[in-house]
Amino acid sequence: MRATFISPCLDTYGGDRVIGRYASGLAARGHDVRVVSVGEPKSTLFYEGLNTITLGHDAFPRSKADYVRAGWSLVRRVKDPGVIIPTWTPTLPLAVLLKAVRAGRRTVWLAQDYAEMFANLPTEVWLLEAGAGYCDAVITISTLCAEHLHAERHPGKVTIIHSGVDEVFFFDGVPKKRSEVLLFVGDPIPRKGWREFVTAWEGLRSTRPNLAFVIVCRRPPKDELPEGGTCLVGLSDEEVAEQYRRAAVYVCASHAEGWGLPALEAMASGTPVVTTLHGGCEAYARDGLNCLTAPVADSPALQRGIARILSDRALCERLIRAGRDTAGQYSWPSAIDRFEAVCSG
Secondary structure, X not given: OEEEEEEOOOOOXXXXXXXXXXXXXXXXXXXXXXXXXXXXXXXXXXXXXXXXXXXXXXXXXXXXXXXHHHHHHHHHHOOOOOEEEXXXXXXXXHHHHHHHHHOOOEEEEEEOOOHXXXXXXXXXXXXXXXXXXXXXXXXXXXXXHHHHOOHHHOOOOEEEOOOOOOHHHXXXXXXXXXXXXXXXXXXXXXXXXXXXXHHHHHHHOOOOOOOEEEEEEOOOOOOOOOOOEEEEEOOOHHHHHHHHHHOOEEEEOOOOOXXXXXXXXXXXXXXXXXXXXXXXHHHOOOEOOOEEEEOOOOHHHHHHHHHHHHHOHHHHHHHHHHHHHHHOOOOHHHHHHHHHHHHHO
């Protein structure tokens, strides 16, 4: 099978990890795989060893003219696309054009987006809600994403395949002594609940003055971190796994997520988790069993959850054991099996 993935710009987002794992998984099984980057790649970390093509246009087209220019370049560069796999929502029109002009075998949308990503972007919101109708099949990562695609309008077309957890994060040994540190993985932006996380941390410092935090992100925050905060940028998976294992608690404060893979990575690493009920985690987050949960945008609830874990060793150990079991249910080989089957039709 020949497969052509289309990405706006190769990067180190969580969604890029998913795209890269599927593309690499298909290539490892003998399929002819290429990955098209509409814009100049910012990182090829998750795409190493793959055949990549760069078109050199704006990563996210903002006008019909942008789409025409990018589409023309795509059609010229990819003459035999096989199965066409658009990824982020803005790549859908390019995939539809490529299939029409180059007689692609089928279009399978790898849909990881959700409406909160496209605030004040009406074209992208329309594509997200209507795009499934222009594809032969859709693979999405969670029930939340399927709802945003209006999967009920397309019976039999939308398949939910939960993303796997990379082996590097699994750890069942005895961790080093944990630091009095909270861990936040993601960009420090409102949609990720950055302000609520910092507020919860500040509230805990009144009784735990030595409590610090580490944020692992793609690029440094624009504003200076408060004293007690450390920013780590550009870490390898092995280095991120080490941060999980050192942390006292992993905190996800997101307002919305398509899936929420870092929480599962933390569970695999043997780190207790506090997460908001952001929708994407519905499949795996069980309050009081494998994590503690809080409503979205509720700093006091986050603070209470973190404080419970820090002060209750028995609870902490119970969450760690159940978290490892939960993370073990999500493997890349089984996800790639299902992905390959949908693409093959």
